[in-house]
Amino acid sequence: MQAPPDRRFAADAEAHRRDAPRHCPACGAPPAIATEFWEGTARRFYCSCSACGWTGEITPTGDVAVGHEPEH
Numbered sequence: 001m002q003a004p005p006d007r008r009f010a011a012d013a014e015a016h017r018r019d020a021p022r023h024c025p026a027c028g029a030p031p032a033i034a035t036e037f038w039e040g041t042a043r044r045f046y047c048s049c050s051a052c053g054w055t056g057e058i059t060p061t062g063d064v065a066v067g068h069e070p071e072h
C-alpha cells in the first residue's frame with residue numbers, strides 16, 4: 001500500500017519552485033545552485049552561478065517588494 005504524499009512537503013516544494021531565483025543577477029543565466037535555507041523567519045536562497053561564477057544570497061520578498069521609501 002502506497003503512503004499518501006506528504007502535503008506539507010508538497011507545499012514546500014511548490015513554494016520553492018515559485019520563489020527560487022530563476023536568473024543569475026549578474027549575467028541572467030539560470031543559477032546552477034539555488035539552495036533554500038532559513039535564517040530566523042526569513043527564507044533565503046544561496047545561489048551559485050556556473051556561467052559567471054557569481055555567488056550570493058537572494059531573499060524572496062513575497063508578493064509585495066519591501067521598499068525603503070515612505071508612503072506617498
Ligand SMILES: [Zn+2]
Pocket residue numbers: 024025026027028029049050051052053054
Ligand atoms: Zn551568472
